[in-house]
Amino acid sequence: MSDLLTPCAQKSFTLPIGPLHVALEEPMYFKLDLDGERVRQVEITAGHVHRGMESLAAKRNFFQNVVLTERVCSLCSNSHPFTYCLAVENLAGIAVPPRGQYLRVLAEEIKRSASHLFNVGIMAHVIGYKSLFMHVMQVREIMQDIKETIFGNRMDLAANCIGGVTYDLDSTLLEFTADNLNRVAGHLAELIDIYRHDPMIKARTQGVGVVSPKDVAALGLVGPVARAAGAAMDVRRDSPYAAYGDLEFAVITEEGGDVHSRAMVRLREARESVGIVLQALGKLPGGERRARLSAIPAGEAVARTEAPRGELFYYLHADGSDVPLRLKWRVPSYLNWDALPVMMKDCAVADVTLIVNSIDPCVSCTER
Template sequence: MSKIIPIGPYHPLQEEPELFKLYCDGEVVKDIKWETGYNHRGIEKLSESKTFDQAFFLVERICGICSTSHPFAFANCMDEIAGVEIPDRAKYIRSIIGELERIHSHLLWVGLAGHFLGYNTVFMWAWKYREPVLDLFEMITGNRNSYAMFKIGGVRRDIENEKFPKIKEILNYVKKKTDLLTGAVMDDPVIHARTKGVGILTKEDIISYGAVGPTARASDVAIDVRRDDPYAAYPMVNWKVITAKGCDVFAKAEVRLLEMYESISIIEQCLDGMKKTKEGDIETKVKEVPAGWGTGHAEAPRGEVFHFVVTNGSSYPVRHKVRAPSYVNIATFKKSCVGQTITDATISLAAVDPCYCCTERMAYAYDCNTKDMILNGEEILKLSHRKTEEIRKQL
């Protein structure tokens, strides 16, 4: 006899609405089911009613935390359809914004993970040291979140050369504080005890579930779009893909903390590279977008973001498909949570840094055993109406 423990949908542990049902036998989790849809906004459909310039603001609001990775992937996609090569300065700016976002997202995750473990000091510290990064965003783009920097063929705003010393100064500060955080997390015996051997995802699990991002890299699967299919300024700078062999929650924390150093190094190299380019040369003018289709992807802080757009020569997309990293990462809960105690389930859930507002989509449920479509109330009504009409015709 298993008991069901619900987490959510509006739970103080989570900032987003989603419902987990843990089927427990005593303290041990036997099965897990999750229910989403509380966050569905119909973005793919909305996108078809927006012009390409407006769609950037829409895809930015798919997710607030990774609000650059979606426009990044969409911009890559649109550049491919329009067939433009963007100027070097725009490439550098795109990479800088992308990497700054990675730093702030990983700091956010470290804080939340600390909060889930009962380490509120880590939560407060990490969020305190995240503030300078947001200040940097405000200085460069004018907003703390939702930066509105991307457009087809380049970026909207330039980063002036006189801002570089200030950016480097803030990055140095963040680096120092990351050292402190890394030290605090890596040396703490309690964090070791709580996270080592918890939420294990082996290399085979990762490959069979198709997980991406830091979740995969923590299990020694070196997958990173920035290296595998280079875009923006990533081929022009030196950096390496961080992997860990631990497969557990601790390894995921390790990967994220070390990735922040790589991000800081990438930004510094980008700033040096930008000095060689002409100030103000930030976009290639695109007059019209031809008919066709294109794909674009970008490495978000959580993994690969994938956008697919079909155009017909007008200024509206005909079809816009989004695939967010959490969509594949969430499925690994089945492996990482089952067989553990409830106390470890929360940190295992948090370890993949799930983002439900990216993931929400409309889907038909299909039962593999009975070959039945699972329908909602409206569809059953529709079917019933159709049957009545058919009978009426026959009479």
């Protein structure tokens, strides 16, 4: 039989996706080897938005790097300066005042819930559930309003500084934030029910892009991707920092390890974040927001936090000058990209963008 007469379902193809593609928010190149409609192998080529930020960090002083690290990525823009400041504080032995610790938690959890809502909204968009996508983005808009009202910005909050925070809340802002978070909590309860039970969402996402607990351990996966496969790991509980040790929250896990489980983890975590912020508002101590600074000594320090996509890790090496000798960071997406070949093994071509979205990838973070 001539090759032209062979049905497509029986042919082998190589399908390039990216680096610029309508289904990708940021540039990444995927080379998919297909048997008909099934993906057999995936090769990822990165580097299209590499900006050499770690090299830039070794040319700026410790204060300037707070601003630089906030610009690594927009969705987890608070986590970067937060973790960087923790690394500097660990090196210099700076203790952040309690009010500063609570305000740091508040900024981080507001960002987390907005980030998670964005991802599950995009998931609805990818599966063609446009009305749900629009609704989730409207709910997220409440979080954006809170950010804009407290910090003056919708994405880069400029909340952190070495030794504490730059912002404060008065009683009016406290009341405004609590009222709006209660609104979001109601919407989240409804969204969790929809995502959990809607037959269209379940049909499209359950059993798709599965990683097993064994894969999680072998690949060193982190964040909602790991927790959706049952791995109860969360830096906020495992190595508490800021005010997390004083606050009650659950480490959210699911068992499926698929696209649906990852979405459920994010939605439930968004609700948990709202609860954390409401607790923090209720317990917000008085006093100073930031510590008095001391000289940054020569030496090494590491710090890690639980960013929206998982563990964010910073390594700082100082030589006694006001510029770091080396500042290195590893974002959660860096580890989770490597899970895609496992998740996409034998999946349908139509599920590729859905699976990519389900790790909530951040190319800007990964490549720096």
